[in-house]
Amino acid sequence: MILSPRGVEDILPAKTSQYQWIEKEASFLFSLYGYEEIRIPTFERTELFSRSVGEETDVGKQMYTFLDKKGRSLTLRPEATASVVRAYLQHKVYAQPGEWKVYYMGPMFRYERPQAARMREFRQIGVEVIGEVNPYLDVELIEMGAQFFKKVGVTDFSIQLNSIGCKKCRVPYEIKLTEYLKNNLGSLCSLCQRRSQYNPLRVLDCKRKSCQSILRKAPSTREYLCEDCQSHFKKVKMGLEDIGLKFELNPRLVRGLDYYTRTVFEFVSSLLGAQDTVCAGGRYDELVQELGGPPTPALGFAIGVERLLAILEKKGIEPPSKGFPLIYIATLDEESQIMGSRIAALFRSQGIRSWLNLSERSLSSQLKVAHKREIRWVMIIGEKEIKEKKFILRDMQSGEQEGIEWDRLKELGKKLK
Ligand SMILES: [Zn+2]
Ligand SMILES: [Zn+2]
Structure with missing residues (x-):
């Protein structure tokens, strides 16, 4: 038997309904804010990610990179922002007036050590706005994230x-920080020691207790903000306060990717244990230019879908039912199968999901199938029923059954739940 590779998993039908629900809620909500869906490729030229995400970041080191048959280096997307920016440039969206607001959903790939709610193939739902510097857009974006979580029933998160x-x-900040880290190098973990050389900012979010006690006294990015960045951040905070959205200032929040600037934020849930970030984002005002475009401010966020589903599971939140009744049509022989297929067509045209039995199972074994699959309605089509053109409808919940004439079948959609 061939098993799936480590770090990927099948999403079986019992679970896809959750994904579909989350995706539907997200696309509906985001569209209320003017976002439209973009579908980007699953792999890109490696260069795109090494220039955006950065090769020396955690994500950069976890990339699935391979050579194609012509020896070109390609990478499975570890995240989507770089691709969205690439698409923005490739299709010269900057030539159109107004900012570009898009959302995406789909799998991302990172070579990580698999653990709970962290797989090598995982799904993200995210949004990007390219072309606007206004700090109130940061506020709107964060508010939209909060609305989304509330919509799916998650209220216990902190921003x-x-x-x-x-x-x-x-630049001046990193000099100060590097100096501070250098003076405390002996007390930092080995990862932090290495990071302090190539990416000092990342040292700040080390989760180790021993590092954290040192980092608490480290100089904070906010003390070094230039005038423009200061005023931008002030307005973001004011805007959030204005709409009554609570947030916590976290001077050690830096995000794991190279391209972030100014506002960075995370939605954190206490229900997730160590992997507590369920949504993360911020500004990346320099990335468009970095990738060869005109200077263009931008921002976005991404939601970890598996992490969100883990929270929903802990809270016992289930997607609302599809709202369409499901009926199992039990048949006994070829003749009743032919009649069954006519009845199924009639049902389907009324929006009744219909499962027609085409196996040679006995009636009792067919009822077991319906019972096991929690199908509430069963229609039984036997010889007598065909002759009388009156079919048995059984409610598996109550055990009651009644005969339904052909004409009444046409209106059954209104009756069934
Ligand atoms: Zn550390
Ligand atoms: Zn600045």
Whole structure:
């Protein structure tokens, strides 16, 4: 037997309904804010990610990179922002007036150590806005994230907020931070020691207790913000306060990717244990230019779908039922199968999901199938029923059954639940 590779999993029908529900809620809500869906490729030229995500970041190191048959280096997308920006540039969207608001959903790939709610293939739902610098857009984006979580029943999250400044103010800050880390190098974990050389900012979110006690006293990005970044951040905070959305300032929130600037935020749930971030995002005002476009501010966020589903499971939240009744049509021989298929067509045209038995199972074994699959309605078509053109409808919940004439079958859609 061939098993799936480590770190990927099948989403079986019992679970796809949850994904569909989440995706439907997201696309509906995002469209209320003016977003439209974009579908980006699953793999890109490696260069796109090494220039955006950064090769020395965690994500950069976890990329699935391979050579194709012509020896070109390609990478399975580890995230979607870089592809969206690439599409923005490739299709010259910047030539159109107004900002570009898109959302996406789909699988991402990272070579990680598999653990609960962290797989090598995982799904993200995310949004990007390209072309607007207004801080109230940051506020709207965060508010939209909060609305989404509320919509699916998740209310116990905290919003962590920080500003990590721009190119201009990050340089003096990184000098100060590197100096501080150097002075405390002996007390930091080995990962932090390495990071302090190539990506000092990332040291700040080390989860180790021993590192955290050192990092608590480290200089904070916010003390070094330039005037523009300061005023931007002030307005973001004001805007959030204005709409009554609670947030916590977290000076050690820096995000794991190279391209972030200014506002960064995370939605954190206490229900998730160590993997507590369920949504993360921020501004990336320099990325469009970095990838060869005109200077263009941008921002976005991504929701980890598996992490969100883990929260829903812990809270016992189930997607609402599809709303269409399901009926199992039990048949006994070829003649009743032919009649059954006519009845099934009649049902389907009324929006009744109809499962026609085409096996040679006995009636009692067919009823067992319906029972096991929790199908409430069963229609039984036997010789006598065909002759009388009156078919037995059984309610598996109550055990009651009644005869239904052909003419009444046409209106059964209104009756069944
Ligand atoms: Zn700045
Ligand atoms: Zn550390």
